[in-house]
Amino acid sequence: MDGGSWEHALDQDALGRVVNEMMRPGDRLFLGGGIYSDAALVISKSGSPRLPKTIVGVDRGEGLAVFSGRWSVQPPTQGATALRIESGVSHVIIEGLRIKGYVTGVQAAAVIGGTPRSHLVFSDADIEQMRHGFYLADCDDLQLKDCDLKRYSKYAFRFDQGCDRVTIQKCAADCAEGDAGWEKKTELFPFGFLINDGGAPNTAFLFEDCLSRNNLMPLQTTSYKNGDGFVVKENASDMAFVRCRALRNQDGGFDLKVRDVHLTGCGAIGNSMGYRVWNTGTLANCFAGWGETGLWSNGGPITANRSTFHAQKDAAVLTDDGATLPVTLNACLISDTAQLHRQTARGGVMANATAFSGHEQPDIDPAYLHPDPAWDGLGDAMDSGAYPDKGFHSDLRNKTR
Numbered sequence: 001m002d003g004g005s006w007e008h009a010l011d012q013d014a015l016g017r018v019v020n021e022m023m024r025p026g027d028r029l030f031l032g033g034g035i036y037s038d039a040a041l042v043i044s045k046s047g048s049p050r051l052p053k054t055i056v057g058v059d060r061g062e063g064l065a066v067f068s069g070r071w072s073v074q075p076p077t078q079g080a081t082a083l084r085i086e087s088g089v090s091h092v093i094i095e096g097l098r099i100k101g102y103v104t105g106v107q108a109a110a111v112i113g114g115t116p117r118s119h120l121v122f123s124d125a126d127i128e129q130m131r132h133g134f135y136l137a138d139c140d141d142l143q144l145k146d147c148d149l150k151r152y153s154k155y156a157f158r159f160d161q162g163c164d165r166v167t168i169q170k171c172a173a174d175c176a177e178g179d180a181g182w183e184k185k186t187e188l189f190p191f192g193f194l195i196n197d198g199g200a201p202n203t204a205f206l207f208e209d210c211l212s213r214n215n216l217m218p219l220q221t222t223s224y225k226n227g228d229g230f231v232v233k234e235n236a237s238d239m240a241f242v243r244c245r246a247l248r249n250q251d252g253g254f255d256l257k258v259r260d261v262h263l264t265g266c267g268a269i270g271n272s273m274g275y276r277v278w279n280t281g282t283l284a285n286c287f288a289g290w291g292e293t294g295l296w297s298n299g300g301p302i303t304a305n306r307s308t309f310h311a312q313k314d315a316a317v318l319t320d321d322g323a324t325l326p327v328t329l330n331a332c333l334i335s336d337t338a339q340l341h342r343q344t345a346r347g348g349v350m351a352n353a354t355a356f357s358g359h360e361q362p363d364i365d366p367a368y369l370h371p372d373p374a375w376d377g378l379g380d381a382m383d384s385g386a387y388p389d390k391g392f393h394s395d396l397r398n399k400t401r
Contacts, residue, residue: 006060012036019055020044026051030058031065031097039067042084047091052119057096069101073185076131076153079103087138088115095123103131105149110137110161110199122147127156131187133173137198138162143169150174154187156212161199168193172211173229178248183216189226190215192249195258197233204238213247220250228255229271234278241266243397245377252276252296253288265397267377268294273318274309283307287382287392290373293318294337300325300347308333308382308391310366311373315342316356323347329354333384333391335366355390366391 003010003018009032010018018029019041025048047053057064071079081104083094088111099105105127108117116138123145127133133149136142137160149156149172156173159166173192176182192212195202212229220226227250232239234257243265246253253268254275261281267288268274274288276296283304288294294309294316295302300323309316309332316334317327323345334340335357341349357364367385375381380394 006032012039015039015041019053023053025053025091028054028056030056033057033059033062033064035066035068037068038070038080040080040082040084041067042086043089043092044086046089047093049091049119052091052093052121054093054095055097056093057098059096064096064098066098066100067102069099071101071103071130073129073153073182076187077103079131081105081107082127083107084109085117085120087111087117089120090118092119093121093123094125095121097125099125099127099130101129102127104135105130105133106135107132108136108139116140116162117142121145127152132156132158134158136160136163138200139166140164142166144171145169146171148172148174150177151182153185153190155191155194157193158191158196159194159202159205160196161202163202163205165204166202167206167208168210169208170210172213173215174211174213175227176214176216178214183214184219186217186227188217188220188222189228190217190250191228191231192246193230195232195236195239197235201235201237203236205232205236205240207239207241207244209242210244211247212245212253213249215249217250224251226251228252229268231255232258232261234258240264245269246271246274247376253291256281267392269375269377270373274312277302285392285396287377288312288316289375289382293342294334295327296320297323297327297347298345299323300327302326303328303330304332305330306332306391306393306396308335308384309337310335310368310371310382312337315339317341317349318344319347319349320344326350328352331390333357333366333387335364335368353390355387 215227229246248270253271257278259279279299286307289310332354370381
């Protein structure tokens with residue numbers, strides 16, 4: 001039983017020893033499918049730049065490897081951590097892993113007086129039934145790809161501090177999967193993706209084709225109920241979202257306090273507020289629909305180019321609180337919305353080549369292909385046949401890189 005073949009596979013209890021003592025840079029460890037009960041792996045040894053260590057799950061007829069813990073949403077703060085990565089670890093790839101029933105799925109704690117981690121890759125690492133999915137700090141040149149997280153009580157992806165040059169592609173966070181019972185068990189302020197301000201700033205994040213949905217907690221007793229899809233705190237910098245979607249979140253689809261944020265080809269559907277931009281930013285070919293407010297500004301200036309705001313109960317744009325600089329709408333399309341702009345602060349709105357179809361102009365029909373409040377933000381359902389040169393169009397979204 002030396003691990004040289006499936007017939008001589010090592011036991012689960014050897015995991016830590018294999019990863020940290022037996023494996024050398026360039027080695028690959030294959031995890032056979034099945035349940036790894038109460039598995040807990042601490043990674044303390046690195047690969048090298050051209051020879052990463054790789055841990056990969058293999059489906060041998062029983063599905064991929066599942067680290068299975070005993071966490072329960074009641075109480076949510078108690079339980080084990082499935083995978084812990086120590087400071088200084090670099091050039092490690094994790095792929096094809098399933099984690100279920102842990103208070104934290106993957107943890108990389110803040111580094112105090114040590115070396116940050118670097119060049120970690122998580123691919124197809126799915127987590128469910130947890131308080132936190134990925135809880136990461138001080139991870140540079142980090143990649144997360146095709147990681148689907150669901151049924152969490154607090155946060156799916158949390159980047160606490162000091163993470164630089166991070167790419168997140170085709171990752172999904174679904175807090176409740178539309179289960180009203182689970183929504184009542186979540187904690188205050190559930191978030192799908194959180195770029196936090198715990199210490200050293202997080203910088204240079206690229207989100208591509210990510211989804212965050214069903215972050216709700218209807219039993220909140222505070223006057224302002226929160227629960228957001230994507231959250232970025234103010235000390236972060238260099239943040240970009242490409243073709244990301246926020247669906248059915250308690251408050252903001254995108255709640256972005258960072259300066260100079262860029263959103264391209266994004267969709268916000270069924271949130272209270274589609275895009276909450278607290279400072280400066282740009283939206284290009286974005287969509288907000290079936291909410292209270294499409295774009296909320298607390299600072300400015302903000303520019304929205306060729307974006308659509310549809311079926312907003314309050315306004316397409318709200319300049320609120322500390323908004324002193326304008327929101328500019330260029331070639332945008334506003335439809336079935338109470339008003340183009342509501343203002344509780346000095347910031348105004350400048351609309352250039354923008355079409356407005358509201359209560360005062362009900363006869364303007366954008367001729368959307370298949371308007372539906374249950375739309376998931378994919379495809380051409382909300383392309384306007386009447387305004388090919390204004391608002392969101394899926395053909396432009398699909399060309400975005």
